[in-house]
Amino acid sequence: MLRKALISIFLGVILFLAGCGIHISQEIKENNMEQVVNGFPVTIENYNSLGEKVKTTYHKPPKRIIALWQNSIETLIQLGASENIVAAAGISDENHLTKEDREIYKKLPVVTKQNLNQEAAVALNPDFILGWLFDFTGKANSVGTWGFWHDRSVPVYMTKMNMGDFLDKHVVEDELTYISDVGNIVGKQSKAEEIISSIKTSLNRFSEYGKQQNKFQKVLIISSLSHELHVYTPRTLPGDIVTRLGGYVMGKEVESVGNTEVMSIESVILQNPDVIFIQSNNQLSEELIELVADYPGLKEVKAVRNKRIYTVPFYTIRCPSVRVLDAIEIFAKGLYPEIE
Numbered sequence: 001m002l003r004k005a006l007i008s009i010f011l012g013v014i015l016f017l018a019g020c021g022i023h024i025s026q027e028i029k030e031n032n033m034e035q036v037v038n039g040f041p042v043t044i045e046n047y048n049s050l051g052e053k054v055k056t057t058y059h060k061p062p063k064r065i066i067a068l069w070q071n072s073i074e075t076l077i078q079l080g081a082s083e084n085i086v087a088a089a090g091i092s093d094e095n096h097l098t099k100e101d102r103e104i105y106k107k108l109p110v111v112t113k114q115n116l117n118q119e120a121a122v123a124l125n126p127d128f129i130l131g132w133l134f135d136f137t138g139k140a141n142s143v144g145t146w147g148f149w150h151d152r153s154v155p156v157y158m159t160k161m162n163m164g165d166f167l168d169k170h171v172v173e174d175e176l177t178y179i180s181d182v183g184n185i186v187g188k189q190s191k192a193e194e195i196i197s198s199i200k201t202s203l204n205r206f207s208e209y210g211k212q213q214n215k216f217q218k219v220l221i222i223s224s225l226s227h228e229l230h231v232y233t234p235r236t237l238p239g240d241i242v243t244r245l246g247g248y249v250m251g252k253e254v255e256s257v258g259n260t261e262v263m264s265i266e267s268v269i270l271q272n273p274d275v276i277f278i279q280s281n282n283q284l285s286e287e288l289i290e291l292v293a294d295y296p297g298l299k300e301v302k303a304v305r306n307k308r309i310y311t312v313p314f315y316t317i318r319c320p321s322v323r324v325l326d327a328i329e330i331f332a333k334g335l336y337p338e339i340e
Helices: 002-038 070-079 099-106 118-123 146-150 160-166 172-185 189-213 237-244 265-271 282-294 321-335
Strands: 042-047 053-058 065-068 085-089 128-132 156-159 217-225 229-231 247-249 275-280 309-313
Touching: 042 156, 042 172, 065 070, 070 085, 070 099, 070 128, 070 172, 070 189, 070 321, 146 156, 156 160, 156 172, 160 172, 172 189, 172 237, 172 321, 189 237, 189 321, 217 237, 217 265, 217 282, 237 247, 237 321, 275 282, 275 321, 282 309, 309 321
Parallel strands: 065 085, 065 128, 128 156, 217 247, 217 275, 275 309
Antiparallel strands: 042 053, 217 229
16 A cells, blocks of 8 residues: 555656646747747846846746836836736826726726735735836835845836936936836837837927927926926926927026925016916816916916916826827927917
């Protein structure tokens, strides 16, 4: 009996090992195919939790992605990698998504308005996490530090542009690099190039139109309006876009890296903007236009008198990624209402 039992165990072990061997050899074969077809491995430069530059090599596209915040989620969806998202967190209102993206978003396995903490993320067994720099600080409701995930062989990619207030300059190319990097990581390089080309084409088209108009339009871009006038200055992404479209962005004199940039009402009145843009939540657009028009001291500036006040959704100018195209079109239409 003992001999039969030992033989049975021995045969079982052999079958188990054989099964593992078959599985491993298939995985290697699949990985080799991915390297040929998708151009892997790829090495991407990014940051660790201290904001220091690090390089990560990806040997195959991730299959279990945690995506944090709207830019990450939308980029993955538009690249065609939504089937690999195991959790999407941080979109406060799904109506901020395009109609097409919204339908895909609703079908994702895990969707939450709140960010995921480290414990919840670990339970999802991810092989890639895409988020913002502050998601990986290890503080509060952080998803875990870069080092925590690195020790578990889970690569992360973070956009540092959410810290744009602390960077000297934030330009359109920063968003294009983000799209390109994510496209390379998930094996969707061609689609990333297609999206980037579309953005460049739109920006160049409107920039050329602006150059032909011979107009000097002073532009005030408001980030928030309460007891102080918080603005986007020329060094910010909205400032970069408007400048390239031919507008003169007010606020150069109050640029202050690392601090909230505030303009006085007296300065705005003195400079007398031709056009005003204000950051908005879609649902508050009309209310914000009325708020600007009725704001003490602004009633006599040209932009208010001529009813040239426009809203621009926050998700098109705050780390927008693929939605930077929307921002370009909104700013162009505000500067040149006659454009088709």
